[in-house]
Amino acid sequence: MTRSVICCFLALLLSTRISAQHQQRRPVFTCGGNLTGESGFIGSEGFPGVYPPNTKCVWKITVPEGKVVVLSFRFIDLESDSLCRYDYVDVYNGQANGQRIGRFCGTFRPGALVSNSNKMLVQMVSDANTAGNGFFAMYSATQPNERGDQYCGGRLDKPAGSFKTPNWPETDYPAGVTCSWHIVAPKNQIIEVKFEKFDVERDNYCRYDYVAIFNGGEINDAKRIGKYCGDSPPAPIFSDGNELVIQFLSDLSLTADGFIGYYKFRPKKYLTTTVSPITTTTQATTGTTTLKYTAALCQQKCKRSGTLESNYCSSNFVITGTVITAVSRGGSMYVTISIINVYKEGSLAIQQAGKNMSAKIVVLCKKCPFIRRGLNYLFMGHTDEEGRGKIAPNNFVMAFKSKNQKNLNTLKNKRC
Incomplete structure (x- = not known):
């Protein structure tokens, strides 16, 4: 979207009549402020011009008592980074020590964000190097938990429960909604999630309607477990820890039946076996990485799910490479990959020596998928906190051949 188009868009949307001449003016967006009332607009400083460097702007939104805040981004263009470390917009429930609903950067426009009270805080941070026109959003007030409306989600902290799309099971879910469920278990427990019924608009890249699941307490692509659509x-x-966020988003076009899912808390020992690869001394005193593999994963049928296209956007990283080392430890396989091509880097830690690039990957279940040293593979997976790749049985891994190159190059040029 060019700057001239943005300017025209804003002039049309936000113009106000002044004096007898009925002249039109575009509002001036400043760094932060206090916003009240039933609805209004919020934008980065100087929008639609390039936002300034080295700033921290805070907007406090307050709607009437008894209502909640709905924030809808109409445009976002900030410096892109897979972890949103440099320039970003944070959105919080409340206005003091509230839970962060999400962090956003790049050009990805999230669905509507809904607070759990009549207050919301928006913060934008930029570093010394800026890139882009910032953001523009609209806030409005709505009644909480109004049956049949488009808003849903909330905090789930009972030992077991369910979550479902609006209107389930009577009719299709509505268009243009975002639901976020924040599941919180006790510190020493993890969370298991199962979907009983599932029907979300199908797309090879899950670009339109989808369910995304994140480790931790916020929407953060670096901690995304997966992105799902279709009817399977x-x-x-x-979960890795005691918190999980489930986000459902639908666009403004086709809808479908929706879903119902169930969660329950599990003790950590239910799924994980801790193995020390070198020494039995604890991680706290030696810095040795504690390796974990999920026993339940390895009991599943060894079959990758979906296609190359359907897994591309839901994977944190996509690379092709040659397996140069493969070491079995416990029930997992620790692999070093000499990289042929990087199609999606994500938060994968890539080492470079001269022209040669390599990465470390853990195949959580050593026989699924079965990896052999000296062969070329395509890997699609997720990463741990250290930037090491993690491959589970349902991640997409296949033998790589030159004929796959064209499809991968096409995928690399598509926006997720």
């Missing part, structure tokens, strides 16, 4: 329920999902 995902396999059971287990």
Whole structure:
């Protein structure tokens, strides 16, 4: 979207009549402020011009008592980074020590964000190097938990429960909604999620309607477990820790039946076996990485799910490479990959020596998928906090051949 188009868009949307001449003016967006009333607009400083460097702007939104805030981004263009470390917009429930609803950067426009009270805080941070026109959003007030409306989600902290799309099971879910469920278990437990019924608009890249699941307490692509659509329920999902966020988004076009899912808390020992690769001394005193593999994963049928196209956007990284080392430890396989091509880097830690690039990957279940040293593979997976790749049985891995190159180059040029 060019700057001239943005200017025209804003002039049309936000113009106000002044004096007898009925002249039109575009509002001036400043760095932060206090916003009240039933609805209004919020934008980065100087929008639609390039936002300034080295700033921290805070907007406090307050709607009438008894209502909640709905924030809808109409445009976002900030410096892009897979972890949103440099320039970003944070959105919080409340206005003091509230839970962060999400962090956003790049050009990805999230669905509507809904607070759990009549207050919301928006913060934008930029570093010394800026890139883009910032953001523009609209806020409005709505009644909370109004049956049949488009808003849903909330905090789930009971030992077991369910979550479902609006209107389930009577009619299709509505268009243009975002639901976020924040599941919180006790510190020493993890969360298991299963979908009983699942029908979300199908797309090879899950670009339109989808369910995204994140480790932790916020929407953060670096911690995304997966992104799902279509009519096949995902396999059971287990959190790494005691918090999980489930986000459902539908666009303004086609809808479908929706879904109902169930969660329950599990003790950590239910799924994980801790193995020390070198020494039995604890991680706290030696810095040795504690390796974990999920026993339940390895009991599943060894079959990759979906296609190359359907897994591309839901994977944190996509690379092709040659397996140069493969070491079995416990029930997992630790692999070093000499990289042929990087199609999607995500938060994968890539080492470079001269022209040669390599990465470390853990195949959580050493026989699924079965990896052999010296062969070329396409890997699609997720990463741990250290930037090491993680491959589960349902991640997409296949033998790589030159004929796959064209499809991968096409995928690389598509926006997720």
